[in-house]
Amino acid sequence: MADTRLLQGRYRLLDLIGRGGMGEVWRARDESLGRQVAVKCLKPTGPKADRELGHGLRARFRREAQVAAALQHHGVTVVHDFGDADGVLFLVMELLEGRNLSQLLDDNDGRPLPVGEVEEIAAQLAAALAYTHEQSVVHRDLKPANIVRCLDGTVKICDFGIARLGHDIGFTAKITGTGIAMGTPHYMSPEQIGGGHLDERSDLYSLGCVLYEIATGAPPFDLGDTWSILVGHRDTAPEPPAGQRGELPGYLDEVILTLLAKEPEDRPRSARELAALIGTGRAAHTSAPLPGRPSARPGLAPPGGELPLPAWARGMTAGPKAAPAPAPDVPHPALTTAWTRGWPPAPSPAAPGQEHTDLEAQSAEARRLSAAGRWTDACEAHRRVTAGRARVLGPDHPDTLTARYELGYALSRAGRDVAALQEYEQAAAGRERVLGALHPDTLAARQETAYVLGRLGRHAEAHGMYTAVLAGREHTLGPEHPDTLRCRHDLAFSLGRLGRLEESHRAAEEVAAARARVLGPGHRDTLVTRYEVGYALGRLGRWSEALEVYGAVAGARAQSLGADHPDTLAARYETGISLGRLGRSEEALHLYRALLADRTRLGGPEDLETLRARHGLGVNLGRLGRWPEALAEAEQVLAGRERVLGPDHPDTLVARREAAVCLGWLGRWPEALDAYRKVAETRERLLGPGHTEVLAAREDEARCLEQLGRVQEAAALHRQVAALRARLG
The missing domain is CATH 1.10.510.10 (Transferase(Phosphotransferase) domain 1)
Structure with a gap:
């Protein structure tokens, strides 16, 4: 049966939905991500087939993969993946309804x-x-x-x-x-x-x-x-x-x-x-x-009513305009026997009828909640599916491990990174036992583990794991497979978070060039890496270059994804950051006003990205010396973030500090001192007294004391900060 066939241990073929001259199209399930996809398989040539024709068909199929993967537009079918499974070339696309x-x-x-x-x-x-x-x-x-x-x-x-x-x-x-x-x-x-x-x-x-x-x-x-x-x-x-x-x-x-x-x-x-x-x-x-x-020209009647048929058209028939897809249960020997011989074995038998049916229904509901962005509800639904599959199928069954992987993803999206890390680690360990250390699903779980480690600030561990996963990806898939390039991108990201900025920049440039070759310069993944190049340039203080990169990414995203797409808006925000850093605050102000209007229209006034755009607007008002307006914006951002994120969230503290800066420039030093002190105390409670952000907040507090003439208190605070810095090296 088709539903026992796996491509590269990941894409489970379910039923045939189309057949053409180059092969077949199947509805399939991506077991790693839990989504349905369409898989197009190139029909292999038989032993007696003309070798040159077979090579040409396979080359055409590879070209289809490269061309299609480079296209990212809502009016073009999205290509997710392509590869070769035991000589069968396949292309993984979105399943269109x-x-x-x-x-x-x-x-x-x-x-x-x-x-x-x-x-x-x-x-x-x-x-x-x-x-x-x-x-x-x-x-x-x-x-x-x-x-x-x-x-x-x-x-x-x-x-x-x-x-x-x-x-x-x-x-x-x-x-x-x-x-x-x-x-x-x-x-x-x-x-x-x-x-x-x-x-x-x-x-x-x-x-x-x-x-x-x-x-x-x-x-x-x-x-x-x-x-x-x-x-x-x-x-x-x-x-x-x-x-x-x-x-x-x-x-x-x-x-x-x-x-x-x-x-x-x-x-x-x-x-x-x-x-x-x-x-x-x-x-x-x-x-x-x-x-x-001009309108279409009059027809040119052929002399004597005849024209020679081009040589290539001899024997060609018009054929039906559209062949209906065969019924799903029609067997196709080319794929269901010879094509699939030698593929990974079928999973162990399904669970008993009703319980298995209930688990599948629960899994579908969990994925629906995830697709709707209801991450808290999705976490609980995925947890029930994981527990049920472990009980019925066993803890190391591939379906159980897939459920655990999906649970980790939902937890991560819900902001519960510690719990997500635990699930990803268990999924990775189980897949390594069952599938092997180099299996694509094992490497996928290891890569997500590294991602969550980075989110938790454990960048050295994340970097080590990315390095190991990259070695596995290159060994099994080659240096320029999309999954390999995704890992190389993540590795470049982790280098930046370790402070290895020059290495991060070089790595991101290499990945961006490789993705442009493989996927195309306008592909969404290529632009994600170009965005990371811009970030690395900014951290290196190379703001003119960063501005050029962010501007190009914003333009390309607007063209391929649309002006209102979140990725396009994010690139516009970073363009504003670069303008401000270059002292071009009037231009930045104009950009942020337009961005704020778009964010408000799309997400509402208290959407987090709306508040982020308002924060950028306020910062640049301050750079232009328009402090009353800057303070009004900072206070709006602070109030909104307190309501949405809570008073202790890092972004809320950034907004509180910005309000303090504005109060200081307006000469309202007692209010500024209260704000600076609240930031410092909250950060110390959350991060510990020696954290760099805490020390920076204490220095803000000391400078504010100096402005109030409380010199002795300021000096004592400066000495305290200096002693902590010396002790921490």
């Missing part, structure tokens, strides 16, 4: 989709293609079966299996073979049919074919044989879609015909331009011709 456009048409008995849906799909596809083309990626096989409308209405482009990087044409030409045109006849551009140069405008033509079909119910050249379809694309003007469906808006008719122009230069110059045309058309709902773009 929805229907592809071909299925939507079938669901509608072949009738076109509602006009409003066509307009919305067109707008979303234009935005997604604008992003992919700006990453130098051409899809080359855009068709209804490769476009999914999810249940929430999001439209996603799938299957970059024959996409190519625009700057890497030569490599892909070797893969596909000279003279072999890739694509699906109903949606191929004229230049693709002729084997000519392809760029982004070929995708725009294919998009025009897709929009024509969902707007009218049939593709523009829905003819009986491949020859007629190809000649139609190359030489025949399409019938205007409005002629088949009168209620189509005039602008949409013009957009589709412009996309179907025979010559690339007669189409929109880019998907970004197309998106603007669609947006303007939807707003104005006008039937005026598009500016600067």
